[in-house]
Amino acid sequence: MKNRQHSVAAILTALILAVPMTSAWATHRNDAEQAIAEAKAAHEKAAEANAASDETANMIEQAEGLMPSRQFTKAREIANKAKQQDTFAYEQATGAAKTDETAASEAERAIAAAEQARKKAASVDGEWRDTAKMIGEAESLAKSGKYREATDLAEKARRQGELGYDQAMHEKDADFPSYVTSWRQE
Structure with a gap:
């Protein structure tokens, strides 16, 4: 009986503390x-x-x-x-914002390279799930004047496109391992 009272008290205490915190993140x-x-x-x-x-x-x-x-x-x-x-x-x-033309053109080039890598990967069904989303976010950052962040994100997306293409090409002629095919023949 005493254990039950402790567990009920512990649950009530946890709820009293947790319920007010749930609205903090929303x-x-x-x-x-x-x-x-x-x-x-x-x-x-x-x-x-x-x-x-x-x-x-x-x-x-x-x-x-x-x-x-x-x-x-x-x-x-x-x-x-x-x-x-x-x-x-x-x-x-x-004219309040001075645009860094070098950073802007670098971000634009990085986004174009990422899009090209994504399309190359997609041509062999190797596009990774979030690559297009990352490119869209990079474009949004560039439009907001955050060129350095846009360039970094576009570089990550470009790398994902390249890796997706490589992965698809390596898996292109992949077959089942011999132990699987020998089991299927029996």
Whole structure:
């Protein structure tokens, strides 16, 4: 009986401590709504400078579309990306941001090389799962002016494309091992 009371007390203590912490990691509706409002404001500011893009407008709409399904964390992430891109576009249009042309062209070359490696791997059914997603994230980072991060991510994606191609070519003529084929013949 005494052990049972201790285990019940331990469970209650754990629940009392754990339940308040569960909301700490989740994004609340207010946070997502605030991020969307900030993204809209940045988009309007970029539009005033003729620097707004349809892509960021679509991202904001996508974030708003996630709200009814209670995907607040994803909505906040998308809205923050849109805000970063519009803010950077506004700064470029008004001359506030000095673009490092070398870093920008390096990121562009790295992204193009990654896309080429991905297509080469895909041509032999060797494309790895997240390669295209990594390239998309690198493009998003470049649009936000984060050229160094975009270059690094594109290099990783390029390497994945190369490895995927190599793996597919090595497995191309692979057959079952002899111990498997001898079992099948019996």
